[in-house]
Amino acid sequence: MPLLTLREAPPERLDFLAVNPLALSGLSQGDAERLVVGTTRRGLVLGDCFTVKLDGSDTLTIAGGHARLDRVGASLTEGAIRVEGDVGQRLGAGMTGGTLTVTGNAGPFAGSGATGGTIRIEGDAGDHAGGAVHAAKVGLDGATLVIRGSAGDCLGDSMRRGLIVVERAGAFAGARMIAGTIAAGTVGDHPGYGMRRGTLVVGGHGALMPTFVETGALDLVYLRLLAKSLRPLSARHADLLSGAPKRYSGDLATIGKGELWVAA
Amino acid sequence: MAAWVKGGATDADAAVQAAAALLSSAHAPVFAGLNAEVAAIRAAYDLAGRIGASVDTAGGDATYADLGALARVGAMQAPPAEVVGRADAVLLVGVAPGRSPLVERLRATKPVRGRAAGAERRILSLPAGSDLAVAIAHLRAHARGHLTSDAGMMETARALSSALYGAVLYDPGELGTLGIEMLQGLVMDLNEATRCFALSLSDGGQDRAALQVAAWTTGQATRVGFGRRVPEQDPWRFDADRQAEAGEADAALWLASLPTARPAWLKTLPTVALVGSDAAPDLAEVVIRVGEPGREVGGVLWNEGRAGLSYRAPEQAGDLPAAADIIARIAAAVAGRGAVANRKDA
Numbered sequence: 001m002p003l004l005t006l007r008e009a010p011p012e013r014l015d016f017l018a019v020n021p022l023a024l025s026g027l028s029q030g031d032a033e034r035l036v037v038g039t040t041r042r043g044l045v046l047g048d049c050f051t052v053k054l055d056g057s058d059t060l061t062i063a064g065g066h067a068r069l070d071r072v073g074a075s076l077t078e079g080a081i082r083v084e085g086d087v088g089q090r091l092g093a094g095m096t097g098g099t100l101t102v103t104g105n106a107g108p109f110a111g112s113g114a115t116g117g118t119i120r121i122e123g124d125a126g127d128h129a130g131g132a133v134h135a136a137k138v139g140l141d142g143a144t145l146v147i148r149g150s151a152g153d154c155l156g157d158s159m160r161r162g163l164i165v166v167e168r169a170g171a172f173a174g175a176r177m178i179a180g181t182i183a184a185g186t187v188g189d190h191p192g193y194g195m196r197r198g199t200l201v202v203g204g205h206g207a208l209m210p211t212f213v214e215t216g217a218l219d220l221v222y223l224r225l226l227a228k229s230l231r232p233l234s235a236r237h238a239d240l241l242s243g244a245p246k247r248y249s250g251d252l253a254t255i256g257k258g259e260l261w262v263a264a
Numbered sequence: 265m266a267a268w269v270k271g272g273a274t275d276a277d278a279a280v281q282a283a284a285a286l287l288s289s290a291h292a293p294v295f296a297g298l299n300a301e302v303a304a305i306r307a308a309y310d311l312a313g314r315i316g317a318s319v320d321t322a323g324g325d326a327t328y329a330d331l332g333a334l335a336r337v338g339a340m341q342a343p344p345a346e347v348v349g350r351a352d353a354v355l356l357v358g359v360a361p362g363r364s365p366l367v368e369r370l371r372a373t374k375p376v377r378g379r380a381a382g383a384e385r386r387i388l389s390l391p392a393g394s395d396l397a398v399a400i401a402h403l404r405a406h407a408r409g410h411l412t413s414d415a416g417m418m419e420t421a422r423a424l425s426s427a428l429y430g431a432v433l434y435d436p437g438e439l440g441t442l443g444i445e446m447l448q449g450l451v452m453d454l455n456e457a458t459r460c461f462a463l464s465l466s467d468g469g470q471d472r473a474a475l476q477v478a479a480w481t482t483g484q485a486t487r488v489g490f491g492r493r494v495p496e497q498d499p500w501r502f503d504a505d506r507q508a509e510a511g512e513a514d515a516a517l518w519l520a521s522l523p524t525a526r527p528a529w530l531k532t533l534p535t536v537a538l539v540g541s542d543a544a545p546d547l548a549e550v551v552i553r554v555g556e557p558g559r560e561v562g563g564v565l566w567n568e569g570r571a572g573l574s575y576r577a578p579e580q581a582g583d584l585p586a587a588a589d590i591i592a593r594i595a596a597a598v599a600g601r602g603a604v605a606n607r608k609d610a
C-alpha cells in the first residue's frame with residue numbers, strides 16, 4: 001500500500017491533483033518525491049513535506065492530513081485514497097470513480113463536479129460540500145458523498161445527480177439543485193433555495209422558504225425504494241422515510257419540481 | 265514625497281528599497297485593495313506576475329457575488345444613464361440602494377427616452393425582511409404566477425410586469441450571489457413580455473476598473489494568484505482576508521490611492537501600503553504617500569454613470585508621485601535584488 005506520511009504542517013496550500021494511486025504506480029521513488037505540489041513561489045515538491053513509500057498498489061494512504069491539502073483525490077478515476085486527518089478545499093472534485101475516505105474534516109467544495117465514486121468524510125465538511133465552484137454549472141454530478149458530521153452552508157448547491165447523506169447541514173442546503181438526492185438529519189434555514197428538481201429528505205429543518213407549499217403527508221412506493229437505497233449507507237437516514245413523511249413542493253420561484261420530505 | 269518605514273519618516277528611495285526587500289523575501293505575498301487608477305492596477309498585476317503574488321480587491325466579495333451569477337445564468341444589465349432616461353418603474357431591493365445618490369436623481373426626474381418617455385416614474389421597494397434573497401424568490405414566485413398569497417408581492421410583481429421599462433436596483437454585497445441569480449431570473453422572466461433590466465450598484469470603489477484590467481491582463485477576473493507562474497483564478501483561495509487570517513500570506517502590498525476602508529491585517533502582516541490622502545506613518549510597515557487620482561494626479565477611473573473607464577484630470581497640480589510610478593520603481597528594485605529569478609522552479 002503506497003504511503004505518504006506528513007512530516008510537518010505544510011507552510012502553504014498544497015495541490016494534490018497529481019497525487020493518486022494510478023499516477024504514483026508509474027513513478028519511481030525519486031520521480032514521486034519530485035512531484036510539484038506547492039502553490040507559491042517556493043516550488044514545494046511532495047518529498048519536501050511527506051515521506052514517500054511506494055508499492056504500486058491501488059490504495060494510497062495519506063497519514064497525517066492537513067487543512068491545507070487541496071484537491072485530494074480530485075479527478076480520481078479508480079483505486080482508493082484514505083486520509084488520516086483533515087483535507088482542504090475541493091476534496092474529490094471532478095472524480096469519476098474510486099473511493100475517498102477522510103477521517104478528519106474537509107474544507108469547502110468537497111465533491112464538486114464529481115460524476116462517480118464514493119466520498120466519505122468522517123468529520124465535518126465546509127461550505128458548499130457537493131456544491132458548485134465559482135462559474136461551474138453543477139455541483140455533485142453523480143458521485144455519492146457521505147458526511148458523518150456537519151456540513152456548512154449551501155450543501156449540494158447546484159447538484160445535478162448523485163446522493164448526499166449528511167448528519168447536519170447549514171443554511172441553504174440543496175440551493176439551486178438541478179436533480180439528485182440529499183438526505184440530512186437536520187438542515188438549517190431555507191433548504192432548497194431556487195431548486196428546480198431534486199429531492200431533499202430531512203429529519204428537521206430551520207425556516208422554510210415561503211415559496212415551498214405543503215402537498216400532504218404521503219406514503220408512496222417510491223419512498224420505500226428510496227429508503228432501500230439509503231439503508232446500506234445509513235439506516236438512520238433510511239428511517240426518516242418511514243411512516244408518512246410530509247411533502248413540500250418547490251421552489252415555486254423557479255419551475256418548482258423539487259420536493260422536500262420532512263420525517264413524520 | 266512623504267514615506268515612512270516602521271513609523272519613521274524617510275525619503276523615497278529608502279522606502280522603495282524597503283518595500284522591495286519586504287516583497288522579495290516573501291514566499292506568498294498578497295496584493296490587496298487595488299482601489300486606484302487603471303495605471304496603478306496594471307502595474308500591480310504586472311509586479312504580482314513577476315514575484316508570484318496573489319491579487320484581491322477591496323470589494324472582492326461583492327464583485328464575486330455578481331460574477332458568480334453572471335457566469336452561471338448571464339445578466340440583463342443597464343447602466344445608470346439608461347435607467348434614468350428610460351425607466352418608468354424602479355424597484356429598490358434592500359436597504360443599500362436607498363442610500364445611492366442615483367435614487368435621488370430617479371425621484372427627481374421622469375423618463376425622457378424610449379417607450380416610456382414622458383410617463384410618471386414609479387419607485388417601488390422590496391424591504392429587506394429576514395433575508396433579502398428569500399424576498400426576491402418570493403417576488404419571483406408571484407411574478408411567475410405560481411403564488412398569489414401575498415398582496416404586497418402581487419402589487420410589486422404587477423407594477424414591474426405592466427411597466428414599459430422596469431429597472432431593479434441592488435447592492436451585490438447586500439444581496440449575495442444566490443439572491444442575484446434569483447434576481448436575474450426574475451428580470452429574464454419579465455423580459456418575456458416587457459422590458460426590464462438589473463442595475464448593480466457599486467460601493468464607489470474601483471473594483472470594476474480592476475475587473476477590466478484583470479480580464480485583459482490575465483483572461484480571468486480579479487482574484488488571481490501567480491504562485492505557479494500562470495494566472496489561476498480561485499475566489500476562495502485568493503481571498504486576501506482569508507489568506508491573512510489563515511496565515512498563508514507572509515507579506516502584502518496594499519494599494520489604495522483612493523480613500524478605502526482598511527483591513528485589520530495591515531498592521532499584523534508585513535505590508536507595503538501605497539495610500540493617498542489618508543496616509544499615516546503607523547498604517548503599515550512601509551507607507552508611501554501617492555497622489556489621489558482625479559484630485560492630485562491624473563488617472564483613468566471607473567465612471568459609474570456611463571459604466572466605462574474615463575480619464576480624470578487632476579484638480580490641482582502637485583509633486584506627489586502616481587502609484588503606478590512607485591510600483592514600477594519597486595519592481596525595478598525587486599528585479600535588482602534577483603528575487604524574480606531566484607525561484608526554486610525557475
